[in-house]
Amino acid sequence: MDSRLLAYAERQAPRYTSYPTAPHFSAQTGDSAAQEWLSELDRDASLSLYLHVPFCRQLCWYCGCNTYAARRDEPVLDFVDTLLAEIDLVSSFSSAKRVTEIHWGGGTPNILSPEQFKRIAERLAQRFDLSDLAAHAIELDPRYVDAAKAEAYAAAGVNRVSFGVQDLNERVQQAIGRVQPLDIVARAVEFVRQAGIDEINVDLMYGLPHQTVDDLRNSIRLAAGLNPNRVALFGYAHVPWFKKRQRLIPEASLPGAGERFEQAAAAQSELETLGYVAIGLDHFALPADELARAAASGALRRSFQGYVVQEADAIVGLGPSAISTLPQGYAQNAPEPGAWAQAILQGKLATVRGHALSADDRIRRRLIEQIMCDFEGDLAPLGGAAACADELAALTPMLSDGMVRIEGDKVQLSPEAQPFCRLVGMAFDAYAARGAARHSRAV
Numbered sequence: 143m144d145s146r147l148l149a150y151a152e153r154q155a156p157r158y159t160s161y162p163t164a165p166h167f168s169a170q171t172g173d174s175a176a177q178e179w180l181s182e183l184d185r186d187a188s189l190s191l192y193l194h195v196p197f198c199r200q201l202c203w204y205c206g207c208n209t210y211a212a213r214r215d216e217p218v219l220d221f222v223d224t225l226l227a228e229i230d231l232v233s234s235f236s237s238a239k240r241v242t243e244i245h246w247g248g249g250t251p252n253i254l255s256p257e258q259f260k261r262i263a264e265r266l267a268q269r270f271d272l273s274d275l276a277a278h279a280i281e282l283d284p285r286y287v288d289a290a291k292a293e294a295y296a297a298a299g300v301n302r303v304s305f306g307v308q309d310l311n312e313r314v315q316q317a318i319g320r321v322q323p324l325d326i327v328a329r330a331v332e333f334v335r336q337a338g339i340d341e342i343n344v345d346l347m348y349g350l351p352h353q354t355v356d357d358l359r360n361s362i363r364l365a366a367g368l369n370p371n372r373v374a375l376f377g378y379a380h381v382p383w384f385k386k387r388q389r390l391i392p393e394a395s396l397p398g399a400g401e402r403f404e405q406a407a408a409a410q411s412e413l414e415t416l417g418y419v420a421i422g423l424d425h426f427a428l429p430a431d432e433l434a435r436a437a438a439s440g441a442l443r444r445s446f447q448g449y450v451v452q453e454a455d456a457i458v459g460l461g462p463s464a465i466s467t468l469p470q471g472y473a474q475n476a477p478e479p480g481a482w483a484q485a486i487l488q489g490k491l492a493t494v495r496g497h498a499l500s501a502d503d504r505i506r507r508r509l510i511e512q513i514m515c516d517f518e519g520d521l522a523p524l525g526g527a528a529a530c531a532d533e534l535a536a537l538t539p540m541l542s543d544g545m546v547r548i549e550g551d552k553v554q555l556s557p558e559a560q561p562f563c564r565l566v567g568m569a570f571d572a573y574a575a576r577g578a579a580r581h582s583r584a585v
């Protein structure tokens with residue numbers, strides 16, 4: 143690999159699913175601020191609901207999510223009761239009821255039984271207006287999908303399913319503590335399609351322990367055989383100082399920065415050969431998919447769910463660790479299920495941290511989002527290129543390499559710079575220099 147590019151690949155940067163990023167949230171934003179922000183939403187504001195199910199039957203070693211192992215059913219039963227109470231509480235604090243998007247994430251949302259899922263979906267329909275619901279998505283672990291669950295999702299109006307696949311080579315699956323042969327994944331996809339849900343996403347990963355370029359190409363070909371509309375290809379983020387379970391993955395088994403870069407490039411070329419269009423940093427979609435069309439028309443957005451098509455006026459997070467994105471700022475629930483439940487059962491929101499957005503935050507947030515989505519950003523709201531001397535100084539190597547150009551008040555990334563868009567975004571991050579937050583590799 144070109145040593146100039148290797149230097150960029152070895153750097154660390156946030157993924158910018160929010161700005162400021164979650165490590166810069168503070169305890170100054172608590173439940174009373176979140177309640178006030180909810181009460182200030184316009185009656186006709188559109189809402190996106192994010193439901194975080196914080197349990198898995200067993201924990202995968204590579205996982206960076208906020209989730210807990212639930213080998214018994216009791217914690218899940220308690221969670222469902224508390225989530226219903228949280229739905230009641232949140233809806234009572236706001237006159238905004240019009241939901242345009244619902245996203246179930248985790249954890250493993252399909253740890254819920256069909257009855258549990260149905261109870262929650264029915265409560266959402268009772269407390270909110272779902273008549274404008276356009277996108278209803280759920281993340282599924284293929285190992286725990288059956289016909290009854292798939293039918294429950296379809297009956298509730300779910301129209302998109304994301305399967306966590308990561309890699310389909312047994313050696314790599316063993317090394318990440320998640321063994322799920324292709325036939326299990328294929329069967330799960332079949333259950334969902336038979337129930338009538340035909341928008342299928344497959345999530346893959348590069349940078350996994352013992353994974354090679356050939357493994358990745360093989361996984362992509364096998365996954366493409368399932369005919370997904372979208373493929374997400376995430377770089378494994380090894381952050382064992384933050385996620386202790388990742389200590390089960392020896393550092394020496396991981397590909398280096400140069401290999402990761404080659405894997406990402408090989409995966410992109412394989413997916414493009416198979417007919418997928420590259421979108422932003424890590425998504426691929428068939429050309430007719432609305433995500434591909436949004437990217438082509440400059441309408442792509444970025445949120446905690448990654449690249450998205452629509453953006454509701456507010457994202458309301460429900461469940462432990464869920465983050466709400468409200469017009470006034472971010473509000474994050476207590477990550478630990480016990481602390482979250484304790485607050486909800488006392489009739490309070492479970493917000494423990496967040497961030498009230500300043501005018502400067504809003505400008506930088508939009509600029510970084512443009513860089514992550516369109517590989518081009520408008521500096522005019524920051525006062526133009528002349529007012530961005532510090533930010534452009536941070537970009538000096540990329541500017542002198544010709545990877546990034548300033549055209550008038552626009553910052554533009556060359557194709558060579560696009561894999562490093564997180565680093566370009568970081569030059570405009572006013573918090574990056576202040577915090578001691580450690581991030582994953584830039585590629």
Ligand code: SF4
Binds near residue numbers: 198207248283306
């Ligand atoms: S990767 Fe998915 S299934 Fe595995 S522990 Fe994390 S959330 Fe659970």
